[in-house]
Amino acid sequence: MRNEYIPYPAIIKSIQAESFDTKTFKLVFEDNALAMAFDYEPGQFVQVSLLGIGEAPISITSCPADTGFLELTIRAAGRLTRAIHQLKPKDKIFIRGPYGNSFPIEQVRGRDLYFIAGGIGLPPLRSVIRAVFDRRGDFGKVKILYGAKTPDELCFKEELRVWKQMDDTELLITVDKPDERWKGNVGVVTTLWNKADMTTSSGVAFVCGPPIMIKYVVTELLQSGFKDENIYITLERYMKCGIGKCGHCNIGERFVCIDGPVFTYGQLKKFPVKERAIA
């Protein structure tokens, strides 16, 4: 029997500051065989820990094609993530996983894809966006709608420029609070609906962001013609184990950690209203 609670040491290779409170960590497992064998799907997460501090679920930002390393984009929000932000390259961090289900890439071949992210919601979507761009020809149009509080809080600033240049791809960005240099859109992510043609009957949407954003985005998506089963939402919940045991991420009879974190809106609608906390 495997001991699922034992994490494996990984070394921080580099750290990219994304904003004042968010950093992307590039990690390589200390054990080379594990580093090469570690396999995951876009949308999955790992349990990240520092010994003596604690453990938390963090979604994987890198893409399965990035062999040998793992990227995690982490906002300093709690005790553990603040401690992780103090780390330097060559420091050790502990990882177990990957856990949870993933975004369905194979099933959406040939379809138009719409990615809607709010704030720290872009990192989990980046994994699937990268996987899509790796085989761009397999999919229809790609639209990425991304909202952040301030221009500083936009993640992957360099990469956003690259995405903008991709074939048949529309990238629209908005911020709630512009600074003096900001020339782009201002407002919450749903205000981008006026700028992008979102009308579709067969498009597939991938949504990640804070609960209040998900609520408004789903309403807009439904009005634009998206079907319940074509809206994929990745949920966040407090988790302690990641393997369907500790109980913290329960919604109805489901566990976000093993049945999710990716659910269609069709599935979400069947969850008890009092527990789903969105839409």
Added chain:
Amino acid sequence: MKEQLLGKDSVKALCMSASDRWETYVPIETIGQDVQFIKLENQTKEITLDKLNLDYEFLLVPPKVMLFPQIESLLKFQDGKIIETVKPQARRLFFGLRACDVKAMLFMDDFFKRNFEDIYYLNRSMEKLLVIVGCKRPLENCFCTSVKTGPFLEKGFDLQLIDIGNKYLVEIGSKKGKEFVASYGRFFDEASEDDVEKSNTAKCNTEQAVSLRLDFEKAIKKFCEDKVPNQIYERIAQRCIYCGGCLYVCPTCTCFNVFDEQNARFGGSRYRNWDACVFEGYTREASGHNPRLEKWVRTSRRYEHKLKYDYLTTKMSGCVGCGRCLSTCPVNIGISQVIEEVAKN
């Protein structure tokens, strides 16, 4: 194998003998007449067994504590290196369990095996022998007959002992139970028809003594069909003090928290300890967002997990009717009252 007889005066000797080959746990009267299961340890077996009490009426801390301790180390660490703390599988004999608690242990076994296997729990649980000593005086808060979890079981146990005076009638429920009786044959005799008859009378007497009767099936049906009004939870929320006591003593509650403790010498442990879904911090995320912030929503989770979601997943109720939640509650709320109200509505 036919039913057997075990003399009451042989019980201690049997436990003594068995403890050479089994980690043996028996109900012992401790300070203040509290009863708890205690492991027979080398030098103190006889002293411990002097306080054996198989007729206990109330076992506050459920036997789950022997498989899923209130706190346990998941790993230790020193200088950035992990030291595994998982213990090897052990053969454990639990002698003197009540039927409802055995049902609860089987429920927990199923949970910890499902999806990912939990090695810490399963290493304690896989090689166990469950010996029921049937209940004689059910408490007023017990409702096992309504949930069909007692006072005696048809299956699920290895051995089931029924008090027939100065002897126990022993029912054999499994191959493991049969082997146990065979290897300690000197303590057992074959039972007569008359003894079996006596045991049936004893079973009937206990069953009739369970006074609290609920329409459990009707309540479960309403829970599963989503016909339970939220007002029930809102009313409970006005009285509940959210201490979590009912969940700590619940024999089927499996939720836990995980936390690290570090010493001054760069070493420490990662632990897990029992947690309770009624606590506000149970679902609070680092961002501050809390999907179950409101009290009544936490109350709803507490009851619907047992009576709806567990049932939808396993076709087993997460409540075994032991009555501990009501017996423990400082403000007199119990799951039996919720079941009663739902069934009545």
